[in-house]
Amino acid sequence: MTEENRKPTPEEKAKAAAEAMAKARAAKEAKEAAAQAEASTPATESAPASKPVSEMTPEEKAAAKKAAAAEALAKAKAAKEAAEQGEEAGSDADAKAKAAAAAKAKAAAAAAAKAKAAREAAGQGGDEGGDDAKAKAAAAAKAKAAAAAAAKAKAAQASGEAGGEEETPKAPSKNQPYLDKYVARLTEAFGADVLEASYINELSKEVPTLVIQNERWHDVATFLKNDEQLAFDYLSDLHGVDYEDRLEVYYHFYSYKNQQSVAVKVKTGREQASVASVMDLWQGANWNERETFDLLGIHFPGHSDLRRILLPDDWVGYPLRKDYVQYDEEV
């Protein structure tokens, strides 16, 4: 499940590359079909249930626009990565396998990745592919089952899928009920589409993780703090991450009342990156937001004093962005 967070980057990039190369038409079609199918499904909650669809969620919001943007964004990179990326992407028929392969290809060194990708992409019947396929099949089945159902099924699916990665389905996490509760509360208050995804982050001490729609983040944050059952009164951490195709702000909240924590992620585009400030809710967000603005260039509308904090005011660029080029190499 954790791969989900990482996936869109290479996936979309790969997609763009594929388009540029005009090799992965099949993949793209599959994806668009999926997106359409999803869009037409009334219960969008099913979206995050299966991996590829969950990737589509942001796209679903503005499928065409985003795809175009991603394409444009990736074009420059596509040029240099076209050869390998396109090759792998093109060889994929299944959208999901393509995503997985591309992610892994991206992650590993070029040669190793190529081999791996080839093996995985080609050998669906191979050992790894077999497991993958199994997990995927299970996921897909569950996704279908959950299409009409609400958050619970989806969450179970999420953990089931996480378990799938470890090759054996695992018992639900001890934090699963909490996640269910959060999702239920949020869905109740804001409707289903406010959550872009929700899952248990197995790597991070099984912390329930929610991905919240950017536009409604401030309302959700207010709710997270003030709702009796959630009552997240403490902001432990706030920072941004650059995933090349998007920026994410990561929040780690803790509720001293309920002794429970939650991780929240809000995504934003790289151009005019902006996430609503939560400084009015948690004063502790003040400097963290300034730091995020300083190093990643994410704007926080609503922040009372948003200016650079660690770097000098006349600094050029945002150093923690992956495409940051030092203004003055000599220094």
Add this chain to the structure above:
Amino acid sequence: MNQNILTTHVETSSDTGIRTEEMLLNVGPQHPSTHGVFRLVVKIDGETIKEAIPVMGYLHRGTEKLAENLTYTQIIPYTDRMDYVSGMTNNYVLCHAVETMMGLEIPERAQFLRLIAMELNRVASHLVWWGTFLLDLGAMGPFLYAFRDREKILDLFNELCGARMTFNYMRIGGVKWDAPPGWIEKTKEFVQYMKKELDSYHQLVTGNEIFLSRIEGIGKFDEKTALDYSLSGVMLRSTGVNWDLRKNEPYCIYDRFEFDVPTGTGGDCTTRYHLRMAEVVQSLRILEQALEQFPSEGEVLGKVPRVIRPPAGEAYVRIESPRGEIGCYISSTGKDKPWRLKFRRPSFTNLQILPKLLEGQSISNMIAILGSIDIVLGEVDC
């Protein structure tokens, strides 16, 4: 930097016709009591602070950016330099994050060594705080007594890992060195020595009326404010929140030892002073037990892959450093280098409340309040 956002107010009293003017005072970055290169622009009316704006970043080294091009093992020496007064906890939080992601088993002996090192470091850190806090308040002696005893801890570290402050002691999956022969005994002796010394510290300072009257009721805030400002560690506990990650979210092997979490309710500098002193006692208590139960043999480095590659994904862990809650966020792509590494630094977060606390205080209180927050600029600026 942005001094123009503070404007001073000139006014002529209607009664006396005397013209009064507010004044901007630039405290730092080179000031004896800012504990490093920290700067405060304060607007003062006489000696009363109307507004304070902290300016930092003079020690910013871009650790998080550097880390993106370093392997996990290579990052460890950099963490020593963040909170240089308490390097062991920084070492640990990074290793802990990576180990959590990889699901590594840490050998028993390594766990003990880590815990002992961290607790010794906590004592050392609180000693530095005690000394510098009193130095800020004008007493020179305690600083030297504290440093004499801290020196003993640093010598122990020097024997353990070959460095006094930049330890680079912990590794993913364990620690670099086993305890040298006789080290455990020496540490036991130190713990007994420190217990006695602590009493004499109280004799020297804790009863001093001048000292007590200076910090009484200064820098006061309540529980709600503390949570709102994301305060942690002693800053949080001084308002009555009984919260210590060692107890509440046990990591390492803290759940095996008996210790109390000192909690106060005053929320002022006095409470924080007493809490830190009490924490030293608790640390010594943990150390005593840990040294007693120290396993006689065993590996100190677990089975780890030759190249550390946490699975793709992200993790955020937090532990209790002497200054509060230190967190480490790793976003990994499955490579041997982190995609994004972020430290949640307690000094940085705790410092946020400073402008609020300073309002209406005098310059002398400013020093006391800043001292009681216990910041390390290497960590604030990261």
Add this chain to the structure above:
Amino acid sequence: MLGLAKGLGYTFKKLTEKKVTHFYPDVPFPMPPRFRGIQHFSPEKCIVCNQCARVCPTECIQLTGKPHPDPEKKGKIIDTYDINFEICILCDLCTEVCPTEAIVMTNNFELAVYSRDELYKDLKWLDDNNTNVREEN
């Protein structure tokens, strides 16, 4: 007033207590065996595997190898080996990865010089720095 008197009593007692000052430059400072000081490098042990240069967090090690002069033998021998002590943080990682213990730590730590250029130490200097070599590595 009692507190003040207690404090005065404490400092007065300290007046005659044993002093802790170490006469450092006159009396050398003994470092424990594990101390991480300036590295000693023995060229004959080096197999030019480049691991130390790669693991160095600050990239302060630069080395080049040359083919073995004896054509019978395979592999390389070390040609130049420089450590820039302006940026070396003595973190011990180079000695940790070295498979042949060609680079080891010593207990020497006095590096003060009058010019930054002198902080670039070359193979010969590092080879000659062979006192107080650390046993455990």
Add this chain to the structure above:
Amino acid sequence: MSELLQQAPSLGNTLWFVLAAVVLLAVLLGFVTYAIYFERKVIGWMQLRIGPNRVGPLGLLQTVADVTKLLIKEDTRPKNADRALFTLAPILAYAPAFGVLAVMPFTESIQFADLGIGLLYYIALSGITVLGVITAGWASNNKYSLIGGLRSAAQMISYEVPLVMSVVGVVLLTGSMNLREIVEAQRDMWNIIPQFLGFVVFIIAAQAELNRTPFDLPEAESELVSGYHVEYSGFRFAMFMLAEYVYMFGMATLITVLFLGGWLPIIPQLDFIPGIIWFILKFSAYVFFQFWLRATMPRMRVDQLMSFAWKVLLPVALFNILLTAVVVSYQSGMF
């Protein structure tokens, strides 16, 4: 020596005056040099250090080296400082500190001027020092200096009141303001016993007058970096330093004379030891006490300092006067 003052001025006795002043200055400089040395040594020992030990045997020449360094240093002056006042301030601070020593009786014979109102003269003159401090603080055109100067003004003026009030008891007991007579009146009992309350008030107020721990607010290095003399360097800084220690010399002398029986031995049987030794012993005890305080005490806060002066010290001093007056009246048979 005071009979010189009665003579008609001539070349001879003018030379005598100058020579005596130079000798006193030399003694003072020697005192300052070694007061600083011992201050550092004593505080060092108390803090488990060994203090200065590099320059000369046992570090005895440390202060000499420090002063030499100060004298050959560049004399800097802030660009926008008030030139005239900036130059004047160290002199203003130093001259009265030196001037008060004229009336100090060190022994029965060593005294420069035997003024009938010696005590009043001392107090009047020492009040001028604060002018130098304020001037320095203002003329430096530095905010820290200014705050230091203002703190100093408030502190010194406030503490002057209890200081004066506390010695009134002594004057009442003796019936004279002549310092020599005050000492002679202590033959039977040192003033510290009947005037203990006055002594305590005096010691505290003197500490504040001297700007020393725990009342070193005007130069609090951890708050105001160095207070009023932050912009001074080289020779001018040395003047302030000198003034501070000479003033300490003066205060130590005064306290010895007023409360500790001057050159009188501790019991009459020890009369064979020369008076000057007794004087030096008592004097040193007080100076040591100052170092001791400095090694132990934290600094007070401005508001506490002021309220302490007006709400505690002044009432206590007034009560002391009342008490002494009652006792003196009783003894003289008024009741």
